[in-house]
Amino acid sequence: MPELDATIHQPVRLQIMAALCNLKPREQVDFSFLKEKLGLTDGNLGAHLLTLEAAAYIAVEKTFVARRPKTFVAATAKGRTAFTRPGIRDDGAPAETMGCSVMVRVWKRTNRPRFGV
Numbered sequence: 767m768p769e770l771d772a773t774i775h776q777p778v779r780l781q782i783m784a785a786l787c788n789l790k791p792r793e794q795v796d797f798s799f800l801k802e803k804l805g806l807t808d809g810n811l812g813a814h815l816l817t818l819e820a821a822a823y824i825a826v827e828k829t830f831v832a833r834r835p836k837t838f839v840a841a842t843a844k845g846r847t848a849f850t851r852p853g854i855r856d857d858g859a860p861a862e863t864m865g866c867s868v869m870v871r872v873w874k875r876t877n878r879p880r881f882g883v
Contacts, residue, residue: 773821774849779814783849786841797837815839823848
């Protein structure tokens with residue numbers, strides 16, 4: 767069975783890659799939008815983006831819009847390939863691809879809040 771890529775398949779980075787892989791190639795998302803949708807702090811999101819950028823799984827573009835700094839993020843071809851490589855289906859059997867929807871369902875199922883534990 768193929769090993770999971772710890773860089774991508776850490777829960778928060780998995781959510782980031784799922785969001786970015788659902789964009790068309792070369793489409794970008796704003797840092798603030800991603801932060802709001804994922805419910806992360808600036809520092810938490812920034813740290814995870816640095817990890818993904820260091821692995822060349824995402825591209826980060828910093829620019830100014832109306833004199834305000836803006837950060838845009840997009841999945842790279844390498845990131846998309848790594849994210850959709852062969853993996854595991856919901857039932858534990860090998861899957862052809864580990865696409866966004868499969869991985870998000872697996873993550874949600876295995877990372878539900880545990881009350882009273």
